[in-house]
Amino acid sequence: MSTRPFLRVEALTKLFVPRQTLLGRLAGRQGRGVLALDDVSFSIPKGRTYALVGESGSGKSTAALLVAGLIQRDRGKIEIDGIDLAEADPATRRALRRRVQMVFQDPFTSLNPRWRVGAIISEPLQALGLLSDRQAIAARVADLLSRVGLDSADAARFPHEFSGGQRQRIAIARMLAAEAELVICDEPTSALDVSVQAQILNLMRDLQEELGLTYLFISHNLAVVRFMADDIGVLKAGRLVEAGTAEAIFGDPQHSYTLALLAAVPEASVEAAVAARQARSGSGASSMHSRPGLIAGQVANEF
Amino acid sequence: MNNLLGVEELSVGFATRGGMLTALDGISFSIARGEILGLIGESGAGKSVAGAAIVGLIASPGRITGGTIHLAGERIDNLPEEKLNAIRGKRIGMIFQDPMTSLNPLIRIGDQLVETIRRHLGLSPKQARVRAIDLLAETGIPDPASRIDAYPHEFSGGMRQRVVIALALAGEPDLVIADEPTTALDVSVQAAIIALIEKLCRERGTAVLLITHDMGVIARATQRLAVMYAGRIIETGGTESILGDSRHPYTRGLMQAIPPLRARPRRLVQIPGAMPRLVAMPKGCAFHPRCAIAEEQCLQFRPNLVGGAHQAVACHLSRAFSEEVDTGSSKENSVNQGLRAVDLIESDRPPL
Numbered sequence: 001m002s003t004r005p006f007l008r009v010e011a012l013t014k015l016f017v018p019r020q021t022l023l024g025r026l027a028g029r030q031g032r033g034v035l036a037l038d039d040v041s042f043s044i045p046k047g048r049t050y051a052l053v054g055e056s057g058s059g060k061s062t063a064a065l066l067v068a069g070l071i072q073r074d075r076g077k078i079e080i081d082g083i084d085l086a087e088a089d090p091a092t093r094r095a096l097r098r099r100v101q102m103v104f105q106d107p108f109t110s111l112n113p114r115w116r117v118g119a120i121i122s123e124p125l126q127a128l129g130l131l132s133d134r135q136a137i138a139a140r141v142a143d144l145l146s147r148v149g150l151d152s153a154d155a156a157r158f159p160h161e162f163s164g165g166q167r168q169r170i171a172i173a174r175m176l177a178a179e180a181e182l183v184i185c186d187e188p189t190s191a192l193d194v195s196v197q198a199q200i201l202n203l204m205r206d207l208q209e210e211l212g213l214t215y216l217f218i219s220h221n222l223a224v225v226r227f228m229a230d231d232i233g234v235l236k237a238g239r240l241v242e243a244g245t246a247e248a249i250f251g252d253p254q255h256s257y258t259l260a261l262l263a264a265v266p267e268a269s270v271e272a273a274v275a276a277r278q279a280r281s282g283s284g285a286s287s288m289h290s291r292p293g294l295i296a297g298q299v300a301n302e303f
Numbered sequence: 304m305n306n307l308l309g310v311e312e313l314s315v316g317f318a319t320r321g322g323m324l325t326a327l328d329g330i331s332f333s334i335a336r337g338e339i340l341g342l343i344g345e346s347g348a349g350k351s352v353a354g355a356a357i358v359g360l361i362a363s364p365g366r367i368t369g370g371t372i373h374l375a376g377e378r379i380d381n382l383p384e385e386k387l388n389a390i391r392g393k394r395i396g397m398i399f400q401d402p403m404t405s406l407n408p409l410i411r412i413g414d415q416l417v418e419t420i421r422r423h424l425g426l427s428p429k430q431a432r433v434r435a436i437d438l439l440a441e442t443g444i445p446d447p448a449s450r451i452d453a454y455p456h457e458f459s460g461g462m463r464q465r466v467v468i469a470l471a472l473a474g475e476p477d478l479v480i481a482d483e484p485t486t487a488l489d490v491s492v493q494a495a496i497i498a499l500i501e502k503l504c505r506e507r508g509t510a511v512l513l514i515t516h517d518m519g520v521i522a523r524a525t526q527r528l529a530v531m532y533a534g535r536i537i538e539t540g541g542t543e544s545i546l547g548d549s550r551h552p553y554t555r556g557l558m559q560a561i562p563p564l565r566a567r568p569r570r571l572v573q574i575p576g577a578m579p580r581l582v583a584m585p586k587g588c589a590f591h592p593r594c595a596i597a598e599e600q601c602l603q604f605r606p607n608l609v610g611g612a613h614q615a616v617a618c619h620l621s622r623a624f625s626e627e628v629d630t631g632s633s634k635e636n637s638v639n640q641g642l643r644a645v646d647l648i649e650s651d652r653p654p655l
Contacts (some may be wrong), residue, residue, distance in 0.1 A: 014372060055489040057462075065637070163577040164346075193345035193516065198560035198573035218487065227562035250564065266519020267561055270546060272521040274558075277547020302650040 004082060005043035006214045007050075007067065007182055012040045012076035014062050036062040038238040039076070044231070046181075047208065049215040051225040051246075053261070056234035062216045063235070064186045067216060068102050098128045102181035105187035105250055107167030111159040118155030121145070124178035144173040147202060165196035171232060172203065178213075186218045201227055223267040226250060234258050306333040306373075307510045308357070308478055313370035313380075315349075315356050317581070326352045328534040329370065331608075334478070337508040339501070341521040341542065344531030345557075347578040350514045354480045355379040356380075357512070358395050359387040375477060393423045396471030396509075400483035402463035405470075406455040412439075412466050413451035413605070416473055423474030438469040443499055461492035467497060474508075479503075482514045518561060519590030522546055530554050533579055533589035544651045550616040553590050588619065596620055 017033040037059045044050040052060040065071045067078055069085060075090050078085055080096055088096065101124075104110040111120055125131045131140060142152035148169040159167055168188060173182055185204070189197040201224065207213055217228050225232060226246065233243040233255065244254040253259050262268075315327035327349045334340045344350040355361050357372055357384070358430050372380040378388060391397070399405045407415060416435035420426060426434060432451070439447035442465040455463055471479055481500060485493040503522060504511055513524055514570065519527050521542060529539040530551065538551040549555045559572035574591045579585055588606050591597040608617040 015644040055491065156352055165577055193578070194518070195345060195557055195560045195574035196577060198562075198571040199575070201562070202520075202570050203571055223562040223564055226564050227567060261493060264494045265564060266490060266493065267564055268519070268521065269522035270518050270558070270561060271564060273543050277543045280543075301365065 001166050003044075005079075006046040006081055007061075007216065008043040008077070009067065009163075010041045010077040012037055012066060012078065013074050014059075014066060016073050035238050037066070038239050040230075040233075040235070040238070041076075042233050042240070042243060044214050044216060046214050047212045048230045049217050049228050051217040051219060051229035052235055053219060053222060053225055053232060055220060055261075057237070058235040059238040060220075060235050061097070061186055062238075063228045064102070064184050064216065064218045068100060069097065069165075069183050070102075070250045071105065098178050099181040100184065101175040101178050101182075102186065103168070103171050103175055103188045103240075105166055106172055106191050107159075108191070110171055111167055111273070113159050114199040116155065117145075117150075117157055117159065117162075120159070120170060121155070121177050124174060124214075127237075128178060130177075130179065140177070141173075144176050147176065147207075148173045163196070164192050165199055165204075168200050169191065171202070172200075172207070177206070182212065182214045182216065183237075184216045184218070187220070190219070190221060190223060197224070222261065222265045232280070234261065305335050307336045307375055308334040308512070309371075309373040310353075310357065310610060311371045311373075313356060313372060314368045315352050315361055315365055317364075318364040321582065323368070325368075325584070326365065326534055326581060329357065330529075330531070330534075331370075332529050332536065332539065333393065334510040334512060336477070336510050337504055338527070339504055339511040339525045341525035341528035342512060342514045342531060343516065343518065343521050343528055345578055347518055347533070347580070348531040350516075350531050351482055352534075354482050354512060354514050357480060357498065358397060359384075360391075364537050374474045391432040392419065392476070393474040394476050394478065394652070396474060396479040397474035398464075398471045398479060398481040398484045400466055400486050402460060402487065403455070405467050406453050406463060411454055412458075416451070416470060418465075419470055419473040427454075435469075435473075437474060439466070441503075442466070442469045442472070443495070459492075460488050461495060464488060464496055468496075468503070469557050470620070472507075475507075476509065478510045478512070479578045480512045480514070483516070485515070485520055486517070489565070493520070493521070500524065517566070518546070518558065530557075535617065536580075536608060537590070537617045539608070540610070540612075544614050550610075550614065550618075550621040551618050552594050552596055557591075565646040582611050583634075588617075 014037040015033045016036050040063060042050060052063055054060050066073050083092060083096060085093060087097060100140065114253055118141050121144055122137050125140060130156070133136050140271055141155050145152050145154055159170065161172065189200050192200060199245060208215060215228070217225065219225050229246045230248045231244065232246050233240050234255065236257050242249065242253065242258045250256060253262055310333065311331050311498060312329045313327060314325065314329050316323040316325050330353060342350045342353060348440050352361070356367055361367060367380055367587055370377055374390070375396060388568055406412065408462060413432065413435055416438060417431040419432050420431040421428065436447045436451055439451060444462060444465055455466070458466060470649065484500065488496060497520060500511060503509055513522060525542045527540070528542045528545060529536045530545070531537065532553050538545060538549060538554050545554060546558065549558060556572065556574040560574060574593050579589055585592055587603050588597065588601045591601040606617045606619045608615050610616055
């Protein structure tokens with residue numbers, strides 16, 4: 001792992017200004033803007049996961065879109081592998097774009113319903129000029145499908161034939177096709193059921209370990225963030241109110257907003273109920289967590 | 304008779320060209336006055352169909368194909384539409400997931416409330432308006448006397464959901480069906496809405512059927528719960544018992560799939576595969592293709608819900624979860640031995 005951060009964001013600021021109406025312009029009224037992101041700085045070392053957490057409207061998705069280059073910043077700097085996107089020449093920018101990919105929240109709208117899965121996954125291969133030979137492309141698609149836990153025959157099917165979890169696997173395969181190094185994940189499991197969410201999160205951790213992927217992970221779900229993140233930034237109304245290692249944020253939160261967020265985590269109620277039951281049954285011998293291997297034994301062979 | 308709502312062997316089917324698809328397959332439960340029953344399940348489990356069936360909102364080609372629903376001792380599943388209309392809103396209130404789509408965006412919230420109150424309680428416009436302000440105050444809307452004339456878009460998501468709850472309570476119902484009432488909200492707002500539902504339950508004696516996919520909401524709000532899978536209730540009982548000591552491999556898997564907060568394991572426990580679709584319901588136990596301990600009988604025979612009021616479970620192998628296995632005092636049969644071997648596999652999930 002190099003010491004230089006793979007992604008460095010410095011004093012990033014984004015102001016959304018509403019389009020001026022004709023009447024407003026005639027009256028000389030200035031549209032009131034929304035400061036979606038206000039002087040936000042953080043960095044991610046290669047192969048690590050940085051999570052931005054916060055409630056709706058905190059600016060976390062705006063940060064994701066800025067880093068992905070899908071919207072333009074107003075102030076600040078975004079450096080990927082030491083290169084500032086804004087100052088790079090078009091060829092460098094294009095090469096950099098390939099290395100930054102996104103996995104979106106809703107796998108029902110992020111995949112083109114008219115394209116077969118094979119076309120969805122192979123598009124980046126062709127568009128980025130990674131492969132041109134048809135047989136090589138087909139082989140790579142089959143390889144990627146099996147890598148995310150799908151079957152090579154699935155390449156001939158359409159997105160609607162897959163469940164939510166399988167569609168998110170397809171989105172991940174497409175991201176891998178581009179040979180992404182930095183992956184921006186915007187609530188990648190919030191549209192999925194809990195049992196399927198665990199499959200996708202495990203897959204993402206496995207891929208990170210294997211390929212050295214760097215994740216910018218956007219989520220409102222603190223339990224998911226606890227599992228995914230090495231470092232965490234807490235956003236409130238566009239500003240970072242607290243940042244630090246995941247251990248520090250969860251173990252010793254400082255800011256009152258972080259404390260409030262943690263106090264509201266629904267999963268904490270589950271843990272409390274389990275603990276209460278364990279306390280009541282004395283030794284806790286009958287609790288599920290004393291025998292968690294029951295299903296875990298099987299899981300190890302899943303991928 | 305203590306139960307306000309009694310659902311017995313309720314089944315719902317959808318007629319298709321390929322035949323009748325069973326969305327709800329003989330579910331039974333009851334709710335007492337002032338009680339919150341949690342109905343938990345993942346997408347496709349049939350939990351929302353259950354809620355819709357109780358208020359008679361199953362639309363063609365779907366229909367109730369069996370079973371009974373009693374509200375305060377009166378059978379309501381076979382009532383004609385006009386009688387059902389008198390029950391909906393009046394005796395059964397409804398809260399849905401998205402507060403933006405359950406309110407009419409073009410009508411002031413006060414007018415929506417007044418209309419509902421007048422329809423169900425027959426008050427004068429003036430009385431109804433006073434009643435509406437009371438309801439908004441009760442659901443925690445600050446300064447209700449001036450907010451009553453606002454439009455839905457002028458409220459935040461959490462405040463809108465409070466208005467929806469006020470609407471659900473307008474007819475002073477005995478039963479409220481809340482289908483994912485907090486799913487669209489931020490977690491801090493979620494907590495406030497759950498606290499509000501609990502308060503109303505306590506103070507008004509309203510019974511609540513709380514439908515959700517979120518174990519956290521269940522743990523926070525309910526004393527009793529029913530877990531649904533593929534159209535059936537597969538486990539039911541006290542919330543604490545089930546969360547702390549589930550006897551069904553699906554419930555256990557669901558609990559273990561939740562990422563823990565106090566540590567960061569290398570892997571999460573995951574349930575392979577996904578909920579079966581109605582068109583491809585497996586034979587035997589519907590969970591068997593995803594189950595780590597399934598054996599021959601699970602592939603052939605559907606397990607029934609067995610047990611008492613304290614806890615009941617639909618699993619052929621649930622005996623294997625009992626205390627006997629832990630203490631090793633029972634006679635050793637092949638089921639127990641097989642399980643014990645799996646039990647010994649270490650998980651990387653630490654105890655909570």
